[in-house]
Amino acid sequence: MTKNATQQAVDAAIAAHRDRPGALLPILHAVQDAIGHIPPEAVPAIAAALNLTRAEVHGVVSYYHHFRTAPGGRHTLRLCQAEACQAVGAAALADHARTALGCGFHEATADGALGLEPVYCLGQCAAGPAAMLDEEVHARLSPAELDALIQAARGRP
Ligand code: FES
Incomplete structure (x- = not known):
């Protein structure tokens, strides 16, 4: 996954969900649906868009077993x-x-x-x-x- 594809997926997820209450989970789901995981480089952009700290976003990603931070296998x-x-x-x-x-x-x-x-x-x-x-x-x-x-x-x- 190139950085551009990751950035595009993150931007699209943020644009689609940032204005709804509790936007973080829908954004994380949208990113993972688009590229299969939530790469570490996605966290700063999501945190900035939602006015959260990186640690807060990272905490949610690690709390939910559903989210993965590395690509899966075949x-x-x-x-x-x-x-x-x-x-x-x-x-x-x-x-x-x-x-x-x-x-x-x-x-x-x-x-x-x-x-x-x-x-x-x-x-x-x-x-x-x-x-x-x-x-x-x-x-x-x-x-x-x-x-x-x-x-x-x-x-x-
Ligand atoms: S606890 Fe393993 S299948 Fe239910």
Whole structure:
């Protein structure tokens, strides 16, 4: 994403929403919808337009799990981190995924194949740990099954 494209998306989002009450969230959604994430260089312009500090804008971006600050991958692996899945090993599975992918939550693999995101419940609470690869939900996921999913996704365009 070039700086120009980012700037255009930010300018358009600000122009469309700056005059409504609570403009920050609609602006952030519009930027992410347009370019897939909210790059750090978008924050100063948004803060200036809304008369907020950069820290305030950054705080909102980091508070909402929905917003990402780096580009995603071709495929998205979402690991459930909610309570019922935590009780059956979601944290260990997340550690395994981070090691296997070489990236953390809200990041993507170096080859751009996969982005890793947390999600908070996939409706599989009795069959955790649960995950979603693109649109497909997987339940009772073992580390080996996760490896197989990752490998299959890497092989797909
Ligand atoms: S808590 Fe993980 S699917 Fe509901």
